[in-house]
Amino acid sequence: MSATATAQRPTSTAGEERPSLSAMAFVSDAVMMSRVSADLFNVTAGKANVRDGTIDSALAISEWPRDLDLLIVDLGDAGDPVADAAALKTAVPGTCLVIGVGRINDVALYRDLLAVGFNDYLAMPFAEGTMARAVDRAMEARERTGGAMVQHAGVAKDAKPRTLSVIGARGGVGATTAAVTIAAMLGARLHEEVLLIDFDLHYGSLMLALDLEAIDALREALDQPDRIDALFIQQVAQKKSEYLYAMGAEEPPSGGGFQARPHAASDFLRSFHRRFRWIVADVPRGDPVIQRQVLEASSDILLITDLSLPGVRDAMRLQQMVREVAPGAKLHIATSGAVDARRSAVKVADVERTLKRKVDCQIPADAAAALSAINFGKPLSEAAPSSGIVKALRPLVGGLDAPGGVGGAVSIAQKASGLLGRFGQGLKKK
């Protein structure tokens, strides 16, 4: 076993975007070793310590440099590579990224290695550039986790996890648009990473709206939330921008109904809250089980209605449901929709009378802004920052993280009349 590069702590250069890493590698194959060296050259300012060896050699090291950032290790022909990997992981500094390489190309081994804390595993042989990309991915993930930890340390100790559920009283009232815009605005305002989740596993449009890929694992994760770990989250939560992450599925329509077990959504959300304090959930209307579970687990609920009779009727029914399933959640009411409020059959005052509370936010119709958000695949706050939609959402977003929040039930004393009045009376009788 011989060292092919000197062990030195690379110094970071002032003004560099990312400081160079302190890295070591143990690789037994000469070709792979030169590829790893080449790939590590940039990130380590040419000072990677690349050795001919395997995980045995790494395990023989009793004292690791405390500032080691990255370790690449060849699992060689270890009898029990996962046990060796687990032992190595406990020996190296906690913040050190560990990437395994080996001849076995097996997804079960890959998963087991991730489960014991490895950041990635590459099957040999791999092309030049593969390791550099793996290191980049792992670093980015660490920055995310590290960043989140810093933010968590920075916020008050009692800053509790918060889930805002956004639900439309009718189809197409702009719930997804609002969820995306609020999440983006909230993240930018708090300088904190916010996760958007589309709980409509079959027909959700959130990932499309952000031009991100739907993932298959969401249903499985809802099924077995106890299996969600940091690495799973890192893999499925897709980064849209500095503070915005999103995840959603595209289950085939013919895939059969998914019956979530009791509390699946709240266990699922709890797992994701380990990584993201704020989650914004796009809640489906078509799946009563998931809908109920997500609302139950929410700290905040935004109910959006359009200015139509069916919209107001369903807003009232959903308001009643929220009272029953999530009595502790803060309910915010918004009006929205693609139709100009001035041309709508129902006025905001009618909504307030029917719901017996104030509307917190009147989201105006702005087709051009909505269209540019879709065209750019970006949150509306980025695609059309001067839109009235963004302006209308600002107080709501500002109030979300404030101790008292915004809005709240305000009794509207006036008597409801006509059709809308009938809804109110029907509800009282129940």
Ligand SMILES: Nc1ncnc2c1ncn2[C@@H]1O[C@H](COP(=O)(O)OP(=O)(O)OP(=O)(O)O)[C@@H](O)[C@H]1O
């Ligand atoms: N305030 C608005 N003004 C004009 N158009 C809007 C507004 N909000 C959303 N839209 C547009 O209306 C359509 C439906 O919006 P969106 O998908 O957000 O609604 P949704 O309530 O989530 O619908 P679904 O019931 O399908 O989930 C989209 O084309 C969107 O761009």
Ligand SMILES: [Mg+2]
């Ligand atoms: Mg939607």
